[in-house]
Amino acid sequence: MLAVLKKFTVNIYERSYLYNECKQCWRVRSVHLGRKNHQDFRKRDYSSPSGAIKSLRSVLSPPVSKIRNIGIMAHIDAGKTTTTERMLYYSGYTRTLGDVDDGDTVTDFMAEERERGITIQSAAVTFDWNDHRINLIDTPGHVDFTVEVERSLRVLDGAVAVFDASAGVEAQTLTVWRQANKHQIPRICFLNKMDKTGASLSYCIDSIKQKLKVTPLLLQVADLDDEFAELVLEDYSENLDSLPAGKFQAAIRRLTLAQRAVPVLCGSALKNKGIQPLLDAITMYLPAPNECYHDFLQWYGNDLCALAFKVIHDKQRGSLVFLRIYSGTMKPQSAVHNINRNCTERMSRLLLPFADQNIEIPSLTEGNIALSVGLKQTATGDTIVTSRASAMAAAQRAGRADGMKLGASKESESLILAGIDIPEPVFFCTIEPPSLARQPDLEYALSCLQREDPSLKVKTDPDSGQTILCGMGELHIEIVHDRIKREYKLETYLGPLQIAYRETIISSASAADTLDRTVGDAHHLVSVKLDVSPLLAEATVTTSVIEYAQNIAELPKDLQKAVDNGIHTSYLQGPLIGFPLQNVVVTIQLLTIQPGTSMTMLSACVSRCMYKALKKAEKQLLEPVMKLEITVHEDHLNTVLGDLAQRRGSIHEIQSRQDDKVVVASVPLAEMMGYSTVLRTLTSGSATFTLELSSYEAMNPQHQAKLVNKMSGLP
Ligand SMILES: Nc1nc2c(ncn2[C@@H]2O[C@H](COP(=O)(O)OP(=O)(O)OP(=O)(O)O)[C@@H](O)[C@H]2O)c(=O)[nH]1
Numbered sequence: 001m002l003a004v005l006k007k008f009t010v011n012i013y014e015r016s017y018l019y020n021e022c023k024q025c026w027r028v029r030s031v032h033l034g035r036k037n038h039q040d041f042r043k044r045d046y047s048s049p050s051g052a053i054k055s056l057r058s059v060l061s062p063p064v065s066k067i068r069n070i071g072i073m074a075h076i077d078a079g080k081t082t083t084t085e086r087m088l089y090y091s092g093y094t095r096t097l098g099d100v101d102d103g104d105t106v107t108d109f110m111a112e113e114r115e116r117g118i119t120i121q122s123a124a125v126t127f128d129w130n131d132h133r134i135n136l137i138d139t140p141g142h143v144d145f146t147v148e149v150e151r152s153l154r155v156l157d158g159a160v161a162v163f164d165a166s167a168g169v170e171a172q173t174l175t176v177w178r179q180a181n182k183h184q185i186p187r188i189c190f191l192n193k194m195d196k197t198g199a200s201l202s203y204c205i206d207s208i209k210q211k212l213k214v215t216p217l218l219l220q221v222a223d224l225d226d227e228f229a230e231l232v233l234e235d236y237s238e239n240l241d242s243l244p245a246g247k248f249q250a251a252i253r254r255l256t257l258a259q260r261a262v263p264v265l266c267g268s269a270l271k272n273k274g275i276q277p278l279l280d281a282i283t284m285y286l287p288a289p290n291e292c293y294h295d296f297l298q299w300y301g302n303d304l305c306a307l308a309f310k311v312i313h314d315k316q317r318g319s320l321v322f323l324r325i326y327s328g329t330m331k332p333q334s335a336v337h338n339i340n341r342n343c344t345e346r347m348s349r350l351l352l353p354f355a356d357q358n359i360e361i362p363s364l365t366e367g368n369i370a371l372s373v374g375l376k377q378t379a380t381g382d383t384i385v386t387s388r389a390s391a392m393a394a395a396q397r398a399g400r401a402d403g404m405k406l407g408a409s410k411e412s413e414s415l416i417l418a419g420i421d422i423p424e425p426v427f428f429c430t431i432e433p434p435s436l437a438r439q440p441d442l443e444y445a446l447s448c449l450q451r452e453d454p455s456l457k458v459k460t461d462p463d464s465g466q467t468i469l470c471g472m473g474e475l476h477i478e479i480v481h482d483r484i485k486r487e488y489k490l491e492t493y494l495g496p497l498q499i500a501y502r503e504t505i506i507s508s509a510s511a512a513d514t515l516d517r518t519v520g521d522a523h524h525l526v527s528v529k530l531d532v533s534p535l536l537a538e539a540t541v542t543t544s545v546i547e548y549a550q551n552i553a554e555l556p557k558d559l560q561k562a563v564d565n566g567i568h569t570s571y572l573q574g575p576l577i578g579f580p581l582q583n584v585v586v587t588i589q590l591l592t593i594q595p596g597t598s599m600t601m602l603s604a605c606v607s608r609c610m611y612k613a614l615k616k617a618e619k620q621l622l623e624p625v626m627k628l629e630i631t632v633h634e635d636h637l638n639t640v641l642g643d644l645a646q647r648r649g650s651i652h653e654i655q656s657r658q659d660d661k662v663v664v665a666s667v668p669l670a671e672m673m674g675y676s677t678v679l680r681t682l683t684s685g686s687a688t689f690t691l692e693l694s695s696y697e698a699m700n701p702q703h704q705a706k707l708v709n710k711m712s713g714l715p
Helices: 002-008 015-032 038-043 080-090 111-116 143-154 171-182 201-212 226-235 237-242 245-257 275-285 388-401 408-415 436-452 474-488 557-572 599-616 634-646 675-682 701-711
Strands: 067-074 124-129 132-138 158-164 187-192 216-218 262-266 305-314 318-327 334-338 343-347 349-354 357-360 369-373 383-385 427-432 457-460 467-471 502-505 509-519 522-534 545-548 584-593 619-633 650-657 660-668 688-698
Touching: 067 080, 067 143, 067 171, 067 275, 080 124, 080 132, 080 158, 080 187, 080 275, 124 275, 124 369, 132 275, 143 171, 143 305, 158 171, 158 275, 171 201, 171 688, 187 201, 187 275, 201 216, 201 262, 245 262, 245 275, 262 275, 305 436, 334 388, 383 388, 427 436, 427 474, 436 457, 436 467, 436 474, 467 474, 502 522, 509 599, 522 599, 545 557, 557 584, 557 599, 584 599, 619 634, 619 701, 634 650, 634 660, 634 675, 675 688
Parallel strands: 067 132, 067 158, 124 349, 158 187, 187 262, 216 262, 545 584
Antiparallel strands: 124 132, 305 318, 305 383, 318 369, 334 343, 334 383, 349 357, 349 369, 427 467, 457 467, 502 619, 509 522, 522 584, 619 660, 619 688, 650 660
């Protein structure tokens, strides 16, 4: 069987191979469709949906083996939204074909998405295909929203990677692909835009092999090439019986689930080509929820365990929480327990995001995606169970399973389903309401948005008291600003966009400090001596690292916490221009506290002492350096490279992609402000780029001095 399957991976230009492949492709489909002769296959109409719109009454919980929780992931503009719209249309649940260019798609439902033509939030959509329930999660392609992608990947059992067939594997696809590898998600590839000039099957297959390092199984050629399909179906039809198609299908499924190979299909969503075979492939090759192993399921048995993977705020219904149910049953009008927030709250209604409507349902079982109404505290990434008691019981089982006695907090930690890696924001700016009286409205809007989007951080400037918005990119912050205006009817003012620098030290220093203060009747006296030194670690450490000299006896917990707090406070504001520290280790050499001294005074003294030590050390400013990938026509290459040189950019590689060049470079973020406009002007709008945080790197002394002067208000 494997020997035969290998034919899928050999030179795709060989006619004999192509014949074999189409033959098998046809066989797989004919078995799947339950059609026994070629005539039937040819009659299948791939250009219009089957029958009238389906009755939504048929929406009941299907058997778990018939559920597919699938994500669509890709580079920006590869056609995810168009593909999703076509799937809904062909599944028979929507009557009209939505179009991103006309702004009337089902999944891009936020106003910003419809206007900008990009997908910002992953929206779950449910529909049925060939007796299977498909829960489809559309994920955004823009690099500012990688957290959205990660969040949706967490709850998927399989994924479809959509490619622009004229571009092959692009930067963002690679990022999302790696994220999918991390979650071990079986995938199939859909080479979209085959209708486009410059679309190349061979180029895409090569780039999938080279960049994604996977074995592609090409499953579909015949559907796109009528002449070739005719050859296979008519002239060679007598020779098709050598291999049972069911075995082929099973082998492809095994390879896909084991992630040893990736089925590749092609089509054109815009021209309605290849969507039905893609839906067939999703049901045939991607796994059902009960085929995916999750460690924690053994602890819950039949109890409810679900993960909140998305929160949206609806004006009428309040917050709507998308949940992936891993075990048990969810019912409306019931209380559920949130392990992360240690609170119990009531779910009023349970909905199924079915096609373009939300359908009220009496219950939903494991493997499904539900939309709940009424949960007021649950945020993205929270774990939901039946009750506090069931969480405790599961925690005990988890403890027993590990064969060790776990502390209470450790037990509950082990029950929180794996969280999402949230990268540190690189941009920030102040945000102000139109008047002081509207400050509470702003705080409310920001707290709702943060519940939806964990990559959005909100802080208060300790000196000015201003609210600071921290985000993943210019677009991210711009969209938050737009949403506050649109959804919360609040006109806010953003300060200039600033870069989140970091600080570190490159030499050690020591300091001592004593705080002696009487407040009312209480006398507080504390003395501290400590050293700060650079932490020589390969990885970046942004949390405080504290060590105690050997002569210091183990501190009681409350004292230790007060010391931690003091150091943490200094860590948040470095000595140069007040940016957070990284890679600094603090060693407490001496600590004496008079009984009766408050913990706040202890923290204040430690913090002040650390600041003194940091001031003495040699300081270094670190700036975010981005990985930049620009796709540009070769005519504009030199102009783009010249411009990059002026931006302190280092070029790593220039790849050829047909008539285009792909420039891979690293550039300090400070040089990339407003780059999209500049690039558009330089290349007459023909180039595209992606930007992603690569690392924080030391600034050279001149740039550092210039920035420090600027930030300190010096000429
Ligand atoms: N020629 C051609 N264009 C397509 C095809 N599919 C989508 N497009 C166009 O490509 C553009 C992007 O399509 P979308 O469906 O919004 O892509 P997306 O991947 O969802 O984009 P983001 O949500 O921004 O990441 C639109 O202008 C579509 O009309 C196709 O098969 N052929």
